[in-house]
Amino acid sequence: MKKTEELANRFREIILYGTWVANTNYKDQLENLNWKIATSNIDSLNTISILAQHVHYYTNGIKNVFNGGNLEIRDKYSFAFPEIKSQNEWKIFLTKFWEDAESLAKFIEKLPDEKLNQNFVDAKYGTYQRNIDGLIEHSYYHLGQIVLIKKIILTNK
Template identity: 80%
Template sequence: MNEKAEQLANRFREVILNGTWIANTNYKDQLENLDWDIAISKFESLNTISILAQHIHYYVNGIKNVFNGGNLEIRDKYSFNFPTIKSENEWKAFLSKFWNDAENLAELIEQLPNEKLSQNFVDDKYGTYQRNIDGMIEHSYYHLGQILLIKKIILKNK
């Protein structure tokens, strides 16, 4: 196994599934037992927690599709357009899919040969595979911080 790819996969797992090194938390820790009514609660003009989680999942799925040999079908302009989650069951089903897709992407990252990490991701305008994986991790931490703040605001105001 490629050590560099394995390290990237583990960094990705840390932010989504199981880490505490950077933010002292992760998506799964913050969302797994969060009531869906809090996840969909709106505060002023901020995105909801569920929208931010779905936004990250959108990118996880888009990158996973490319790693599986498909096309890059995701577009920034659609990355916040999701139907409102209407029940606890819908929220739990989304979270289960999010965790499974994140682990699947981590496994695909682990399988990348070292030379692939320095190759262009789909098109040279997107940079390398390494840059896109790093960007996914950084993007995830950025929105995790937002989720933490929104969660604190909503719980304080309930």
């Protein structure tokens, strides 16, 4: 198996269907979650919906580069999203998240392995490998937060 195929599958694992590292994934945690729980505030913590949108923001931004576009994502905008106000809006967001994640995974697996060591957009951003690994690691970090926040909310209901 090519290294890029392995990376694509690692990315799918954290977002769409895996259980190897965290025994869960984003889709498992979010798919049947009520929007009111997803948008519930606990003290100064980010909401589950904000964390999910944050990870999607980076997924979509990196996907845009793979699709021939510019790197348009900026950290200062990575938590700035319109409020989700209904189950339908939550469902629409999740559908987009899953679609964009699968689309990025397909781009990653089609990369030649040699591309992994090349600069991602600009040398200051590191290599393709570093950015893909970073997205996977960043996603695990926030998945842990989501799991804990969800437990707190469901325990205090």
